[in-house]
Amino acid sequence: MDIKAVDRYIEDNLETSISELSELLSQPSVAAQNVGIEECAEMVASKLKARGFDVRIMPTGGSPVVFGERKGRSDKTLIAYDHYDVQPPEPLDLWDSPAFEPSVRDGRLYARGAADNKGNFIERLYAIDAILAAEGELPCNVKFIVEGEEEIGSVHLEPFIRENQELLSGDVCVWEIGGVDHEGVPIQQVGLRGICYVELRSKTANQDIHSGLGGSIFPNAAWRLVWALATLKDKDENILLPGFYEDVIPPTAREKELLAQQPDMNEYYQEKFDLSGFLKGIKDPLALAIEGVYEPTCTICGLTSGYQGEGSKTVLPAEARAKVDFRLVPNQTPEKVLAQLRTHLDSHGFKDIEIIDLGGNPPAKTDPDHPAVKLAVKAAEDVYEKPTRVIPMIGGSGPNFMFQKYLGVPIISSGAGDAESRAHAPNESISLDLYVKGAKHFARILMLMGQD
Amino acid sequence: MDIKAVDRYIEDNLETSISELSELLSQPSVAAQNVGIEECAEMVASKLKARGFDVRIMPTGGSPVVFGERKGRSDKTLIAYDHYDVQPPEPLDLWDSPAFEPSVRDGRLYARGAADNKGNFIERLYAIDAILAAEGELPCNVKFIVEGEEEIGSVHLEPFIRENQELLSGDVCVWEIGGVDHEGVPIQQVGLRGICYVELRSKTANQDIHSGLGGSIFPNAAWRLVWALATLKDKDENILLPGFYEDVIPPTAREKELLAQQPDMNEYYQEKFDLSGFLKGIKDPLALAIEGVYEPTCTICGLTSGYQGEGSKTVLPAEARAKVDFRLVPNQTPEKVLAQLRTHLDSHGFKDIEIIDLGGNPPAKTDPDHPAVKLAVKAAEDVYEKPTRVIPMIGGSGPNFMFQKYLGVPIISSGAGDAESRAHAPNESISLDLYVKGAKHFARILMLMGQD
DSSP, rough: HHHHHHHHHHHHHHHHHHHHHHHHHTOOOGGGGGGSSHHHHHHHHHHHHHOOOOOEEOOOOSSSSEEEEBBBBOOOOOEEEEEOOOOOOOOSGGGOOOOOEEEETEEEEESSTTTTHHHHHHHHHHHHHHHHHHHSSBEEEEEEEESSSSGGGGGTHHHHHHHHHHHHHOOOESSSEEEOTTOOOOOEEEEEEEEEEEEEEEOOSSOEEEEEHHTTSSOHHHHHHHHHHTTTOTTTTTOOSSTTTTTOOOOOHHHHHHTTTTTOHHHHHHHHHTTTTTGGGGOHHHHHHHHHHHSSOOEOOOEEEOOSSSSOOOOOEEEEEEEEEEETTTTHHHHHHHHHHHHHHHTTTTTTTTEEEEEEOEEEEOOTHHHHHHHHHHHHHHHHHSOOOOEEEEEEEEEEHHHHIIOOOOOOEEEEOOOOOTTTTOOOEEEHHHHHHHHHHHHHHHHHHHHH | OOOHHHHHHHHHHHHHHHHHHHHHSSSSOBGGGSSSSSHEEEEEHHHHHHOOOOEEEOSSSSOEEEEEEEOOOOOOOEEEHHHHHHHHOOGGGOOSSSSTEEEETTTTEEEETTHHHHHHHHHHHHHHHHHHHSSSBBEEEEEEEEEGGGGGTTHHHHHHHHHHHHOOOOEEEHHHHEOOOOOOOOEOOOEEEEEEEEEEEEEOOOOOOEHHHHHTSSSOOOHHHHHHHTBBBTTTTOOOOOOTTTTTTOOOOHHHHHHHSOOOOOHHHHHTOSSSSOOOOOOOOOHHHHHHHHSSOEEEEEEEEEESSSSOEEESSSSSEEEEEEEETOOOHHHHHHHHHHHHHHHTOOTTEEEEEEEEEOEEOOTTTOOOHHHHHHHHHHSSSSEEEEEEEEEOOOHHIIIIIOOOOOOEOSSSTTTTOOTTTTTTTEEEHHHHHHHHHHHHHHHHHHHO
């Protein structure tokens, strides 16, 4: 493969690719709010078709999966896993430019989904365009699995993959995320924590009531919720669900060795996020790295009850809700955590607190020394000009376990993300320079797959 | 005074008065959100001027006070205390008709402020119109003090009253609220609990962060707030601030005797609000009545943090806020409670939780056997055709202590409120029938003041 011609095409066509990406980013597709899903799936399908892929928009019971397949020279098959749904854009007032109006400033493209993960999807098509322009064919078979519910826990993906194992089968899966760390060093992220996401609801009356009337005699939904939440985790970060830590297994020696090669994130995080310090007073870089990904969590992601505007309103809230996510480490499962949560609330006198299951995944990881990981590392060599760091596990979550369980594929990473990407937060963005590098990296992965 | 002519005028002019009230209700005037305050003060002033009052819009440093005075036959002076500000209309989606578009349905007028307290203000003008039409003059002097910050704790009223004692002086003060209880029995409410309203704020980072990244290592504002709140009050409703109960004095024997004459509210409250029961398992009617007003409270009025929309968003919130009101009983003061709250949070490891003081009042009460209370009871006799219940203290709060401290006046009540009024909640309303009765009652109070 003439990699120089591929690189030249990529360098010469950035504007065209960013313009195509901007079109996709302008289409809201918030799975949590069921906004723009069908329209975005159609757009993704048409983009794959334009590259000669056989495309199907496949129903799942929720957002459809867009599946696209194109044969290549070798009989090896690369699977690209992406998602066209994005996180909700709220809080809107913290965006410097509107979330769904892509805007380029100082070499970065800002929009919801720019980093997570529409940018990586279009970047992969950009690499494919370059290869097709230079070679006329792909070096290996490529299958795209582009789902529309990643940001809400991939709630319908598991049966879809289980039931379509033959159609979806392949040799290696490139995960939706990838890029460089805050030092600009390329990374291979080969494991993901699991997740169990719930909403806890308290309802104590049929309407909000004047707090002067009911304050000392009526139950208060906000108090019920606060008391219930306070029993879930103590101030020392111990999660108090019965048996919560039972299935936790610590990182292997090899995983610790890899984590020890990571940069010290202490000062970086403190400055970037203006933190007063880390939980449990952790300062040692390796301890911070281990704690950050091998420790399960119980995070309050949101609270809502009663009056939330300016100034005062003397009201006794009838309802209160909390969004809570548990990040899970090997070998925890969301099913078990859900059951533990119900048992815990019941035994602490909170049978009245309703649990809404908003989806989950168990954790999963690829062997950091797998040949596919080595291939992805090799593909990065002359693109980033720095040796890749292999990260055995990251703090985030995703449906990687399904790909490993049903398709038996190792998982590698490639993409345009960096430490400034603000995935899930206002002002999400990607660097245009890293977007170009990511396309070159993906092109090389295809090339090496073809030679394999 | 020809009371029959007065009554006839009132009966014949309901539509005109409701139309005038609707105009006032259509003008939003939310002090908490600083919406429409000046416009509403102007409207109130013009309505008093139209009745021949000498009117001044007096600055206070916050919302202005509208003061109006008109001389009458006798040298006695009745003070009417009202407020033109209203509670925020949120949550908007629970209103059957828009909060600031008054709507009459089934004999009730719905709008924010209909009951609390624009309705009572216009009702009093309606009575004055009737007296002026029948008699050509007022039986006694009348002074209106109409403030614009009652719903945010009357934050600028105390210095205003202290500095204008001579201007504002009088013999009796008719409070902003009044009407009938849920059995249609007229009530005289002569005491109010105090209040200390605060916002508690936690801030742990400069931006919301992906919960996968920070969940196990970064501080979480929502958790900090939940843990801090949980230390303020235990599940058995004990408020845990140091010395909180020190100044609490129990009701007198006479106050208990009056409370024992109140109807049993147990079933009524449970059905109206669909409650599962009362706090502390209270069932006895007198115990419920005493607990409801002679017990200080710590009420969470609102919670806000992180993602609050539909479905899931995996975010670690940078900020969290709670609105909390403490209802105070004799002899607690808001100043002391604020100090206790700071001490408590500091000593429980929550120096990071900021306290925003959103205003307060100490509790105050008029002797239930004061001659002014007897006058108000007498004025109600032939209007409601049921004996009045004198309620020594209610659960709500207001600036009555200022009137007692600086003007030395007893406080009585009159108005159109009833058990369906939903003050502070969506679908606030008044009964048109009780609006007519309230006007007749107010006219009789003026008449008896003139004879006194």
